[in-house]
Amino acid sequence: MLVREFLELASPSHGEVWVDATAGFGGHTFEIARAVGEDGVVLAIEKDPVTYEMLVNNIAEMGFKNVVSINSDYIKLSDIVISRVGRRPNGVLFDLGISSFHIDEAGRGFSYRKDEYLDMRFDPSRGQPLADALKSLSEEDIASIIYAFGEERRARRIASAIYRAVRRGELTRTAELNSAIRSVVPARILNDVLPRVYQAFRIFINEELEHVAIGLASAAASLEDGGRLVIISYHSLEDRIAKQLGKLPIFERVNKKVVRPSETERKRNPRSRSAKMRVLLKVGDMDEKDIYNHIAAFVPRFRRRP
Ligand SMILES: C[S@@+](CC[C@H](N)C(=O)[O-])C[C@H]1O[C@@H](n2cnc3c(N)ncnc32)[C@H](O)[C@@H]1O
Structure with a gap:
């Protein structure tokens, strides 16, 4: 979804480290892998074990040597990127929610x-x-x-x-x-x-929205200075959290208006109709806990009645 717009605005570049936090079958992962080239790395995270198995097959079939994959939840993003890649990322992509699969x-x-x-x-x-x-x-x-x-x-x-x-x-x-x-x-x-x-x-x-908040805070804290955080959301509850994150002083908004899929993409894939993309540029540092506390107030909660 929004692949061309993502590449244009977030510009993954030669030699960079990127994290695709929601890799799916690798639609965005492989585009990033081409852009960062052999001197760069893409860490592909996918939670669903069935989807993950297909992702691993796709990586092998396409012969990418610069993609590292893990079957995990993106709430552990900052730990995973350090243990698997050993460097802070220059970019992180969240393409939230469910896939067509x-x-x-x-x-x-x-x-x-x-x-x-x-x-x-x-x-x-x-x-x-x-x-x-x-x-x-x-x-x-x-x-x-x-x-x-x-x-x-x-x-x-x-x-x-x-x-x-x-x-x-x-x-x-x-x-x-x-x-x-x-x-x-x-x-x-x-x-x-x-x-x-x-x-x-x-x-x-x-527990999707809680995980979105934890994952975004983890990604925001672990990004390199000058790193890009890209969030593609599909409903207002997700987008509200992404919007709040963009208000933090550690970020500049690359796109002032949210990016929506083109008419052509919407016709080809009706599910893309609700997609909104925000690209944030990291310009300062903040503790992961403080980032989380700032956006947690915008996560709707369900509490079981005793
Ligand atoms: C919209 S799809 C991503 C599609 C992908 N960008 C592509 O082009 O193929 C979202 C993916 O995120 C995965 N996912 C959802 N929650 C997750 C989480 N907490 N951690 C990691 N992956 C998650 C889903 O299983 C799904 O495959």
């Missing part, structure tokens, strides 16, 4: 358009699938997840329908989640509401 092929219930088991974890070897997690949530908990992470104002009504379906033992698949939502939402707005509820549960199960 998650929607179309992963079979983990990320899409309301397919009938699949409700898992929703990026890394299925850790934590609980959504279908299990729902069993220990109260109706109020479900409502606050949908409200905080989906910004859906019908959260209470939807939570009540979901809670009742869970209690009846009828909520382990996407089709069942859809029918609980459909029972309380008018048909004409269903296609707006479904993506918001799915986004909310995905953010909840992966």
